[in-house]
Amino acid sequence: MSSRRSIVSIAVFAAIYAAISLTITNSYYQLIMTLVLVWAVFGLSWNLLSGYTGLISFGHAAFFGIGAYTTALGQIYFDLSPWLLIPIAAMLGGLAGLLIGFPTFRLQGHYFALAMLAYPLAILYVFEWLGFQEITLPIKRDNPIAYMQFADPRAYTLLALVMLVGAILLTRTVERGRFGMALLAIKQNQAAAEAAGINTLAWKLRAISLSGAVAGAIGAFYAVVLLVVTPQSVFGMLVSAQALTVAMFGGVGTVWGPVIGSVILIPLAEALNAEAGSRFPGIQGVIYGLAIIGVILVAPDGLFWKVRDILRRCKLPLPSAEATFAPVTATVTKLPVSTRRDQSSGQMDVVLEVSNLSRSFGGLKAVQNVSFKLHRNEILGIIGPNGAGKTTLFNLLNGFLRPDTGEVLVEGRDMFARKPHELCEAGVARTFQIMRPFPRMSIADNVVVGAYVRAKTDAEARSLAADAIARVGLSPIAERIAGELSTKELRLMELARALAGQPRILLLDETLAGLGHDETDEVVAVIQRLARDNMSIAIIEHTMQAMVRLVDNFLVLDHGAVLVEGKPDAVTRDTRVIEAYLGKKWVAHAAH
The missing domain is CATH 1.10.3470 (ABC transporter involved in vitamin B12 uptake, BtuC)
Known part of the structure; x- marks a missing residue:
């Protein structure tokens, strides 16, 4: 229609x-x-x-x-x-x-x-x-x-x-x-x-x-x-x-914006130039300058968007008392997180192998000879103090930074120093520490963008996106604009956008950051389900109470280098980890 x-x-x-x-x-x-x-x-x-x-x-x-x-x-x-x-x-x-x-x-x-x-x-x-x-x-x-x-x-x-x-x-x-x-x-x-x-x-x-x-x-x-x-x-x-x-005056990023701007400004400028051009040379430039100033002050996105927003506000019904106090939110079925998952036999298959990966910024060695393996269906927790090089490591694995040396194998394929879209095509998806939504798009459209890497048609992309949205529990609010979402909903939306491209490896950068206790349990439940569905996950996180119950193994970084790697029980009791990151107070609290 x-x-x-x-x-x-x-x-x-x-x-x-x-x-x-x-x-x-x-x-x-x-x-x-x-x-x-x-x-x-x-x-x-x-x-x-x-x-x-x-x-x-x-x-x-x-x-x-x-x-x-x-x-x-x-x-x-x-x-x-x-x-x-x-x-x-x-x-x-x-x-x-x-x-x-x-x-x-x-x-x-x-x-x-x-x-x-x-x-x-x-x-x-x-x-x-x-x-x-x-x-x-x-x-x-x-x-x-x-x-x-x-x-x-x-x-x-x-x-x-x-x-x-x-x-x-x-x-x-x-x-x-x-x-x-x-x-x-x-x-x-x-x-x-x-x-x-x-x-x-x-x-x-x-x-x-x-x-x-x-x-x-x-x-x-x-x-x-x-x-x-x-x-x-x-x-x-x-x-x-x-x-x-003409585009800015009428509305950028829309079909009718330049037409509206031209219909209004060109006759005005030409008429003034014909009437006063001999007395005021350059009057057209003055008109365009004043038009830009006026648009910036009154309608920064252009007349089209300004009028559309006004019409939308006029059409919106007044909210009832029930609607005011009962907003639609995402709901995710919680799973028990008191114990970790049983590791499947397929976990021994290596899907991501990193060897001696390094990156320096001048004299600062942000990542130093980092080596580890991520197995199929495994959840690997990457922890360490601030400045340890965790996000830098993800940026190297995701293509946003180019490594100086090292080797990166994705299911046996050499993916060293590849670009982000190439790594995404190879099956490596990523979320961000600081959320990066497309704020003027709906949840559905945000996730469709992630599906295009795998889909051949728009219909297929919509189908993959709908499936990814359902997996994280956002289907009831799929048409909500991303700029209106809560922190939990944005985190889940970013996760859905990553899932829409059907990756085999997920790099999650502080997905639990900014969430309350109940919200953390909901997102953890989603991550657990993904690992059960043949997904391999590497997650950076500071919420240790959730991490020790979530992950299969820890990789601890300090000053850009691997400090220790192993099972959660062993890592959290390692004196080097306690001294560099956890602190004795956390150990005492965990004992209780």
Whole structure:
């Protein structure tokens, strides 16, 4: 039903816009009607990258300008039709996206934004140096339709409307599938996305290539509409600013945001420029600047999200007294945790073997020659004082840090210094000490992201996610937004996201942190069930009362090195462990 409403909305918008444009006979107003659509498409192209990944681009004019000059030079030097040149411009824009993205995605935050700004400025100076300061497209009076030189300007508006509908449908397809889910996961928490098996570089390269292709196509069409191309008009800072502004004003990360922004801002800016441009040069830039300031103050996520949130609040029923005091929460059947599990015979199979793993940061040896084996169905507890290197060890095993030396074998396969998504594909899943949810997604969508590493289709991913959610007891609240969850629910959700990829090895980093006594027992019960279901688990935890009842073996780290390894009873009585970590008070308390 939602999909049908979306298609109907697009059709209604296109019909109304086409009807209005057909009634306008003034050529200037018709040009504005066309430019609204051009900048809406350009805003959607920017949104495909920056809106969904969160990597702000100040350099989309590079792709737009490449498209414009492809049309201009293709007509002048090769006498090619724009009907052919626009697809060529799209391909060149996509290729430029790949060439720009590969080195630039090594940067994050404002460094990425500033690096992107450099590309259109550099290309601008190159075209000026080559002597292309102003290029006029040749007039083709003998065959105007073949060269998109229509006598009636309404034809340009209708063509632009077709391109906009195509861009909206493309964005909608991306948004609703694996592509969009991967980009949104990267935007909300890149580390969690990588741990869930998403190849973040590959998805970002796909996004910038698709974004560049759309920008290149609409830039090529823009040159056909205006018939004059200058480096400043297609590579200038104001061009990139227009894409960014219409998307931010209307709402980033949504199909309709750039359209809303363009419909409001472009006519306003063009009208003011026509009326006051001679007296106030640069009035368009002032309008865009004021629009950005206004959005930041009133609706930081854009008008679309602001209006949607207001409508949702209006539709929500007033909570009853019972609802107020009886919120829906996750429930997990508790299992007795007074004794450890019986070890199965299959536990002797080694699933993870680590030999002499080391990592230094300057003169600090964070992990020193750590060796251990994790067996099938085993729960291995990794303990030690703060700064002992426990989380660093997980980061080495999970690919977030590159080891200096050592060997890592996952079921006999050499996985030394592999990337997080490769280790996830090999069957190694991970949760984090500091929870890393995708806060604007539901529990179900959070877990679906983890399922993509194993699923071939969206339907299969949904099925795997539903099974993982059920295993941790979150099915009743699967549609709750992650940003609204309690600590226990977030811990269980992260566990479900790790399980959705059907791993054979789980690395749990302080999964019990921040939980009350009863909540700890519930999560411990889930972990026990997983170990019974053929899962091998390594867990870092400071809650020793639960750990000694949960784990089969302990690995104790101190100053990055293995202090001792063995059964819980023996390890907790070892004088070295007592001195380095447990303390005599804990031993006295445990004796009682």
